[in-house]
Amino acid sequence: MNSRSVTAQGRGQARRAANSNAMEAAGRAGFVARGVIYVLVGLLALRIAFPGGDAKQADRGGAVAEIAEKPFGTVLLWVLGIAVAGMALWRLSEALFGGAGPDEHKPGKRAMAAGRAVFYAFVSYSVLSFAAGDSGSGGGSSDQQSQDITAKALGWPGGQWIVGIGGAVVAGAGLWIAVRALMRKYHKHLKLSQMSRRVRQAVDVTGVFGGAARGSVFAAAGAFAIAAAIEHEPDKSKGMDDTLRSFADTPVGPWLLVLIALGLVAFGVFSWFNARYRKV
Structure with a gap:
């Protein structure tokens, strides 16, 4: 042979x-x-969405x-x-x-x-x-890891560009994830014919809601990295925990964080649907 x-x-x-x-x-x-x-x-x-909540990191x-x-x-x-x-x-x-x-x-x-x-x-x-x-x-902590990596990268030649481009890639990926979820692009990966009508409805609720929430977190984290690059401040970079906490600092108070948190739970459930119906 x-x-x-x-x-x-x-x-x-x-x-x-x-x-x-x-x-x-x-x-x-x-x-x-x-x-x-x-x-x-x-x-x-x-x-952590409300005052007096558990301070454990959400990541x-x-x-x-x-x-x-x-x-x-x-x-x-x-x-x-x-x-x-x-x-x-x-x-x-x-x-x-x-x-x-x-x-x-x-x-x-x-x-x-x-x-x-x-x-x-x-x-x-x-x-x-x-x-x-x-x-x-x-x-x-994802926050400390993110800041450490950002600080190290900012110290490299062209570090601001590297961090800024990296942040733009993460933000773009987040928007891509959210848009694809809203368009239900995940359908092509699932065995829809094996689902009952109710299961398919549950898949769409968790897939759209969960994917949009997950994408929003990535997009926000990327935006913070871009800000860290522009201002040359590693502390502006945020991991998942600080990114999630930032949603509570919006004009609508903690309710946006509640919505995103429920979306992440929904994405977890959507992952379980994938475990059953994904074309592997």
């Missing part, structure tokens, strides 16, 4: 592994885990810390971290071999899948590190 045949055989085996039941299960477990994180972040945001670190305080919390964190690792592996398989759908093999789609694989790998690592006893990892 020549080297070309061996290479082709290896690629075939890798593709079959990517399309296996195990990979499908990994992806669906990842959606369940993502849903858990977003529901908890939304609930934490609701707690992934806060969600991880919340789980850790529960009975069998460490075990739950190990399960959560492994499930998120499953999401990372599934996204990696999409990057390497393309996902389900007629246009999921395009280079742009595969590049986006690769970026998501890296992101979920980082999330998995941080959660598992926290479960293993590194309390400064998965439970760290």
Whole structure:
């Protein structure tokens, strides 16, 4: 057998592994885990919406810390971290071999899948590190991390441009997420024919509302990064927790934060619908 045949055989085996039941299960477990994180972040945001509310940070670190305080919390964190690792592996398989759908093999789609694989790998690592006893990892403040990264980037040559462009990319991604949710672009990824009318209505409520809220958070965080670049002030940059808290500083008071928080809970529920009906 020549080297070309061996290479082709290896690629075939890798593709079959990517399309296996195990990979499908990994992806669906990842959606369940993502849903858990977003529901908890939304609930934490609701707690801080009003004076006298819980001061615990409303971000992934806060969600991880919340789980850790529960009975069998460490075990739950190990399960959560492994499930998120499953999401990372599934996204990696999409990057390497393309996902389900007629246009999921395009280079742009595969590049986006690769970026998501890296992101979920980082999330998995941080959660598992926290479960293993590194309390400064998965439970760290997103606000402090954002400010530290911004301060370091601003110190580079052309740092203001780098931070500003990065902020613009995040803000643009947030608007893209929100618009696609409002247009119900997620329909093409779901097995709609397997849903009852009520389930489909629930999917649309959580998908539109949740996606719009999630996109709004990303857009706001990107805007704060742009402000940090323009004013050369790292403290202007905000992680998810401070970004969410900023919604309470609007003229409508805490009610906008309540709306966004409920939207994040809805997006978590939408993730659970994806775990059941997503084309994987």
